Amino acid sequence: MPIHTPINELFDIRHPIILAPMAGVSGGALAAAVSNAGGLGVIGGGYGDRDWLTRELDAAGNAPVGVGFITWSLAKQPDLLDLALERAPKAIFLSFGSIGSFTARIARSSARLIVQVQTVQQAREAAGEGAAVIVAQGAEAGGHGGSRATFPLVPAVVDAVHPLPVVAAGGIADGRGLAAALMLGAAGAVCGTVFYASVEALADPKAKDTLVAASGDETQRSSVFDLARGMDWPKPWTVRTLENAFSRRWGADLGGLRDKLAAEQRRYAEAREAGDFSTAAVIAGEAADLVRSVRPAAAIMADMVDGAAALLRDPPALRAPAQRRPV
Numbered sequence: 001m002p003i004h005t006p007i008n009e010l011f012d013i014r015h016p017i018i019l020a021p022m023a024g025v026s027g028g029a030l031a032a033a034v035s036n037a038g039g040l041g042v043i044g045g046g047y048g049d050r051d052w053l054t055r056e057l058d059a060a061g062n063a064p065v066g067v068g069f070i071t072w073s074l075a076k077q078p079d080l081l082d083l084a085l086e087r088a089p090k091a092i093f094l095s096f097g098s099i100g101s102f103t104a105r106i107a108r109s110s111a112r113l114i115v116q117v118q119t120v121q122q123a124r125e126a127a128g129e130g131a132a133v134i135v136a137q138g139a140e141a142g143g144h145g146g147s148r149a150t151f152p153l154v155p156a157v158v159d160a161v162h163p164l165p166v167v168a169a170g171g172i173a174d175g176r177g178l179a180a181a182l183m184l185g186a187a188g189a190v191c192g193t194v195f196y197a198s199v200e201a202l203a204d205p206k207a208k209d210t211l212v213a214a215s216g217d218e219t220q221r222s223s224v225f226d227l228a229r230g231m232d233w234p235k236p237w238t239v240r241t242l243e244n245a246f247s248r249r250w251g252a253d254l255g256g257l258r259d260k261l262a263a264e265q266r267r268y269a270e271a272r273e274a275g276d277f278s279t280a281a282v283i284a285g286e287a288a289d290l291v292r293s294v295r296p297a298a299a300i301m302a303d304m305v306d307g308a309a310a311l312l313r314d315p316p317a318l319r320a321p322a323q324r325r326p327v
């Protein structure tokens with residue numbers, strides 16, 4: 001049973017699944033793999049490295065993909081939006097900051113504007129500024145985000161911006177999550193953590209293996225790794241990662257970390273270079289429990305879609321007791 005929602009038409013896709021624009025992780029190959037498997041692949045333009053973005057746009061080839069930016073960072077290099085728009089992307093995906101200075105250029109292009117938000121109020125503002133799709137991101141999400149949980153945030157945003165399509169993000173990594181998102185009124189899911197562990201993701205293979213071995217119990221949301229990376233993230237956003245020795249040492253003592261910042265930033269950069277994830281961050285969300293192997297993106301997509309379709313047809317909890325098996 002195909003799952004058909006308003007975003008299938010909007011983006012001309014077979015499955016209502018959007019790859020999160022994970023900075024430095026969602027490159028052209030992963031975005032193309034997701035699009036070729038029937039979803040919408042989005043390249044993670046992140047903090048705006050022109051050479052990286054050019055290379056990854058090339059790597060996507062002719063696959064119909066979108067491009068994502070961290071909005072406050074794009075404001076420092078607004079010409080990167082032109083670089084993306086020249087390639088006629090399916091979508092521009094903006095998160096974290098004021099979109100006002102970009103909407104006119106996007107509206108003149110063929111790209112649809114997707115805006116990721118963390119509160120109902122931000123959703124209303126993005127809708128008023130011309131977003132075609134709102135992504136309601138819960139705090140379970142890997143990467144930067146806010147404090148509200150996916151389950152109550154999604155239906156509240158759906159109600160607030162009706163009839164605009166809303167897509168759920170944060171903690172969705174299998175058919176159960178996709179089916180639940182649809183039940184909450186979302187028109188699909190944005191997934192990051194599960195695709196971090198895809199073959200095509202640009203993450204360090206050791207980081208992928210660390211994620212596969214981790215539990216969602218072992219994630220934390222804070223500013224500790226932004227300080228360590230020297231990234232000046234505006235409030236209120238924090239970043240969810242797996243816990244490790246570095247976050248356990250400094251997570252509750254950001255003042256202490258600031259006192260030793262130069263030395264700790266050096267140590268952090270060396271660990272990152274060496275692929276030492278007891279110090280360097282693995283950026284992933286609470287869906288870590290659901291990610292048990294590194295697989296091709298197409299296999300991840302197929303399982304998610306087939307799983308959701310089966311659940312929607314025949315929810316296990318509504319079956320007779322003898323037929324109730326875990327999914």
Ligand SMILES: Cc1cc2nc3c(=O)[nH]c(=O)nc-3n(C[C@H](O)[C@H](O)[C@H](O)COP(=O)(O)O)c2cc1C
Pocket residue numbers: 020021022023025044045046047068069070094095116137140141142143144169170171172190191192193194196283284285286287
């Ligand atoms: C490794 C990683 C990097 C991310 N980088 C970005 C980013 O650069 N821009 C952005 O809008 N969202 C970013 N996100 C957040 C995603 O857009 C999305 O909200 C999140 O992955 C959804 O939750 P999930 O991780 O539980 O699937 C990132 C997420 C991860 C896991």
